[in-house]
Amino acid sequence: MTTQQLHQNILDKKSFLCIGLDADLNKIPPHLLATEDPIFEFNKAIIDATHDLAVAYKPNTAFFEAYGLKGWLSLEKTINYINHMHPEIFTIADAKRGDIGNTSTMYAKAFLEDLNFDSVTVAPYMGKDSVEPFLAFKNKFAIMLALTSNEGAFDFQTKIVDGEELYKTVLKTSKTWKNSENLMYVVGATKAEYFTEIRKIVPESFLLVPGVGAQGGSLQEVCKYGMSKNVGLLINSSRGIIYASNGNDFAEKAREEALKMQQEMAALL
């Protein structure tokens, strides 16, 4: 998918909502546990109920690896289901990978070619040669951690390096890498006041924004400071949508929460 197509989908759906598919067997509706593949059945129901309201789905690989072989199968079925039923939806493997060059190439192929995700999240600590292998795929993206939504973000990301915060150095440095036009960035909504500065460095890049809702970030604030000409935002919600209910009505309630967010977004576009 190109960013132009992603932008068009946002305009068509009046939404820049990304739904995090983080299915946890301890939290999904108990009646699903009797099915052969509860994780996939849960994801499928969420996708069926929300696909017209979301422009992106983001399965976090941890929630699949936690179930070993069965989990990996659920991940394959989930991405195949999205790609088959809703090929216009942007898909993100939230894997936060990063390793030396030849090893990053293995990860990149696994997620961007074999599983056919549109994008994968990556960690910046190992630098250029750990990220560039993810940028070598036409119309695919690496979404690099810049400023995350968790408390630990202040441990290193906001430390001052050469007169500015580390996350700014990370953003600026990454723009010099090969195929850097295939980069997007993770920026937490809990730090909305930082978006103005970030937009000075990456005015047009898409930003994947976790932390609205459960983690306390404000959608209005993020849009005020973070929206670009082509919108440039994918606002993620996971728990607030997928665990809106754990009864038989979980998919319906998930749709209600997604609809609330989509309507807020439509008003902000």
Place this chain on the structure above:
Amino acid sequence: MTTQQLHQNILDKKSFLCIGLDADLNKIPPHLLATEDPIFEFNKAIIDATHDLAVAYKPNTAFFEAYGLKGWLSLEKTINYINHMHPEIFTIADAKRGDIGNTSTMYAKAFLEDLNFDSVTVAPYMGKDSVEPFLAFKNKFAIMLALTSNEGAFDFQTKIVDGEELYKTVLKTSKTWKNSENLMYVVGATKAEYFTEIRKIVPESFLLVPGVGAQGGSLQEVCKYGMSKNVGLLINSSRGIIYASNGNDFAEKAREEALKMQQEMAALL
């Protein structure tokens, strides 16, 4: 495993060799491709040929995820084989994971409980709450990236933060985290001159050292500057051992290379 047991194994075997199990279908001996599970067969042969010379094995998860479901099965079989046949050997899931707290917990359980690795490598960029979940397991370890062996290490890790390199801030900060005694660190052999400074911060911690051999690091230099009272080093070699030959004699040749390293190590202990 405790660090005392690991130290004892090092003394018993006169070795602090870690072998990286990074099997790539394009590089393993072609005759293995006809078997049902070439990756596992390759790893099994390497383990059978080297287990008396190595104190640790380190499968890198990328080399398994690259083969999807089949790859994950090969990973399970590989770790189960090591744990069953050679329970005294320290095992490292080289996964370089790190995410917000509840998600890191999923990864930690997957690798340290379900797959029953002794340790897992983790990335520091997201800070305290992304790493602490990996430290909550008795006699298990998180091996955190500090100063890596690749070129990109100089992009961010050696930037000056509060008057010292970022990797030193990472080391110092991590010592304040809960259960920090369960931390080990990745320090590349290609930067042997840095070991003196690192040992001032973490005098006793075990360091996992990639980059000897193929990447140009010197075993003698690393030992000179990095060895601690309890040895405190695990020197990793992957390609130099496992791809010593890609003929029928691959396991035998792997043993020869491992033996050379073990003999060098014995002389340095």
